[in-house]
Amino acid sequence: xxxxxxxxxxxxxxxxxxxxxxxxxxxxxxxxxxxxxxxxxxxxxxxxxxxxxxxxxxxxxxxxxxxxxxxxxxxxxxxxxxxxxxxxxxxxxxxxxxxxxxxxxxxxxxxxxxxxxxxxxxxxxxxxxxxxxxxxxxxxxxxxxxxxxxxxxxxxxxxxxxxxxxxxxxxxxxxxxxxxxxxxxxxxxxxxxxxxxxxxxxxxxxxxxxxxxxxxxxxxxxxxxxxxxxxxxxxxxxxxxxxxxxxxxxxxxxxxxxx
Amino acid sequence: xxxxxxxxxxxxxxxxxxxxxxxxxxxxxxxxxxxxxxxxxxxxxxxxxxxxxxxxxxxxxxxxxxxxxxxxxxxxxxxxxxxxxxxxxxxxxxxxxxxxxxxxxxxxxxxxxxxxxxxxxxxxxxxxxxxxxxxxxxxxxxxxxxxxxxxxxxxxxxxxxxxxxxxxxxxxxxxxxxxxxxxxxxxxxxxxxxxxxxxxxxxxxxxxxxxxxxxxxxxxxxxxxxxxxxxxxxxxxxxxxxxxxxxxxxxxxxxxxxxxxxxxxxxxxxxxxxxxxxxxxxxxxxxxxxxxxxxxxxxxxxxxxxxxxxxxxxxxxxxxxxxxxxxxxxxx
Numbered sequence: 001x002x003x004x005x006x007x008x009x010x011x012x013x014x015x016x017x018x019x020x021x022x023x024x025x026x027x028x029x030x031x032x033x034x035x036x037x038x039x040x041x042x043x044x045x046x047x048x049x050x051x052x053x054x055x056x057x058x059x060x061x062x063x064x065x066x067x068x069x070x071x072x073x074x075x076x077x078x079x080x081x082x083x084x085x086x087x088x089x090x091x092x093x094x095x096x097x098x099x100x101x102x103x104x105x106x107x108x109x110x111x112x113x114x115x116x117x118x119x120x121x122x123x124x125x126x127x128x129x130x131x132x133x134x135x136x137x138x139x140x141x142x143x144x145x146x147x148x149x150x151x152x153x154x155x156x157x158x159x160x161x162x163x164x165x166x167x168x169x170x171x172x173x174x175x176x177x178x179x180x181x182x183x184x185x186x187x188x189x190x191x192x193x194x195x196x197x198x199x200x201x202x203x204x205x206x207x208x209x210x211x212x213x214x215x216x217x218x219x220x221x222x223x224x225x226x227x228x229x230x231x232x233x234x235x236x237x238x239x240x241x242x243x244x245x246x247x248x249x250x251x252x253x254x255x256x257x258x259x
Numbered sequence: 260x261x262x263x264x265x266x267x268x269x270x271x272x273x274x275x276x277x278x279x280x281x282x283x284x285x286x287x288x289x290x291x292x293x294x295x296x297x298x299x300x301x302x303x304x305x306x307x308x309x310x311x312x313x314x315x316x317x318x319x320x321x322x323x324x325x326x327x328x329x330x331x332x333x334x335x336x337x338x339x340x341x342x343x344x345x346x347x348x349x350x351x352x353x354x355x356x357x358x359x360x361x362x363x364x365x366x367x368x369x370x371x372x373x374x375x376x377x378x379x380x381x382x383x384x385x386x387x388x389x390x391x392x393x394x395x396x397x398x399x400x401x402x403x404x405x406x407x408x409x410x411x412x413x414x415x416x417x418x419x420x421x422x423x424x425x426x427x428x429x430x431x432x433x434x435x436x437x438x439x440x441x442x443x444x445x446x447x448x449x450x451x452x453x454x455x456x457x458x459x460x461x462x463x464x465x466x467x468x469x470x471x472x473x474x475x476x477x478x479x480x481x482x483x484x485x486x487x488x489x490x491x492x493x494x495x496x497x498x499x500x501x502x503x504x505x506x507x508x509x510x511x512x513x514x515x516x517x518x519x520x521x522x523x524x525x526x527x528x529x530x531x532x533x534x535x536x537x538x539x540x541x542x543x544x545x546x547x548x549x550x551x552x553x554x555x556x557x558x559x560x561x562x563x564x565x566x567x568x569x570x571x572x573x574x575x576x577x578x579x580x581x582x583x584x585x586x587x588x589x590x591x
Contacts, residue, residue, distance in 0.1 A: 016340075043558045172516035173465075174507065178501050207285060207519035210590070214289055224284075228292040241291035 003132035005125035013062035020055040081123040118154040135180030181213035285387035285521030301533040304485035311370035312570035322354035347378040386459035403545040451582035465514040478564040479553040480586035486568035494539030496547025505542035513562035530556035531576030553583035
């Protein structure tokens with residue numbers, strides 16, 4: 001029974017590591033890290049290193065728990081989760097608006113009683129595992145499952161994930177990558193039927209408006225060929241029009257639609 | 260305002276490809292592809308007698324007539340209405356304006372009757388980089404990737420007034436003030452907003468969107484003098500970073516849909532019920548960082564949706580010294 005919680009601790013520590021590293025890696029929106037976790041308690045330039053440091057520490061503990069029975073890793077895990085409890089209490093007191101960042105960006109809901117109860121629970125599990133006779137994943141049992149259920153109940157991230165799936169932002173507000181739009185265009189039948197009229201396979205202008213991305217090419221008659229690609233779906237709607245260079249009003253010579 | 264595109268093999272100035280205005284060209288091409296009406300920029304006729312903004316340099320001024328030299332080198336003579344007022348740091352009679360001052364005039368009757376005159380007005384919007392000085396304060400602002408840095412002087416007599424609305428006058432926080440230009444230096448005289456409580460790089464995330472995007476979005480419209488003189492257009496925060504070559508775009512505390520430079524916006528001033536179609540001509544990355552409200556007529560929802568050129572702002576009935584109006588914006 002003593003070793004039953006070790007698998008949970010190892011998996012959670014590894015998950016925490018990768019989620020944190022992913023958040024640091026995709027820090028595309030400037031300032032996203034200023035709302036997450038213990039990082040908000042340190043000055044701005046140190047936020048990224050703090051998050052990376054935390055992730056590396058978690059990975060070392062996970063590896064230690066998986067491979068050895070050395071008390072350094074066992075007690076290290078206890079100290080890590082006890083410290084986390086204190087940091088979350090401090091975070092809740094000083095920055096009630098910040099999320100715990102335990103699993104990176106998905107833990108952006110403000111720290112509540114459940115997050116704190118979870119770290120207390122994890123500290124207890126770590127303490128129980130100190131005297132486990134075996135290392136690693138060998139202790140999987142019904143007790144492990146019970147531990148998972150309790151942790152799931154205490155995890156606000158699961159609700160966040162469900163909400164994200166249920167209430168997905170409309171496509172007008174979702175970011176999209178230009179190269180994905182171009183790839184979708186080049187996979188369409190509209191493209192295949194007009195590709196050989198174009199001077200170049202690379203657009204000379206491209207922009208996105210609501211759910212459409214537009215690509216403009218020049219054809220052999222030096223007219224503009226504009227393709228509009230709908231941004232959702234695997235085989236999106238593609239529309240095209242040819243507009244004379246001197247046209248100042250929307251007078252397409254012809255328009256084709258494909259699905 | 261010319262935007263240099265440099266991503267994805269695109270190059271050249273957006274505002275001048277083949278002698279055609281590219282923002283307009285984009286609108287025509289998009290309309291052709293989707294089979295819709297391209298729309299036309301300009302005021303909605305339902306708003307009553309249209310206002311016209313005239314800007315230039317004062318050549319001569321008397322209590323009844325003002326003569327200005329416009330950017331195009333044309334001399335314009337405007338009759339000053341009996342009820343007209345002027346602003347040059349303080350409210351004053353139009354006849355007292357200094358010759359040589361750069362003015363923006365709100366004019367009636369096809370731009371022939373001056374109703375309100377703002378002289379040497381400037382707006383200083385940005386993130387604070389440094390604050391120096393004991394009596395007069397020298398503030399260095401980061402005005403976004405396109406607009407660069409700017410030095411602002413806060414004269415001692417206005418520091419109290421500005422500090423009340425900008426309690427966090429320290430690096431990393433936002434600053435927005437209106438003042439006058441004097442020998443190339445901006446003197447901040449009036450706070451243009453109550454400073455948002457969040458740092459410039461920690462803009463709150465927009466609320467989740469349930470059940471699709473809205474047709475019209477309400478919020479704040481402000482103005483900026485970073486546009487070309489006499490330019491009509493808007494800067495919009497939610498443009499793709501790669502399209503606008505603007506690394507700080509796509510940030511707003513309002514759930515805004517993605518649009519592009521060249522898209523036509525329908526902007527309504529809720530306070531004066533004037534509306535106009537206006538093209539997006541720039542990336543509004545700095546406006547997107549302000550999660551504030553406008554209290555010009557009632558309290559607007561949070562967040563700046565568009566930043567207009569001074570001429571467009573005036574033609575929609577906005578008061579430059581107030582700095583904002585409550586706006587409702589949709590796609591034109």
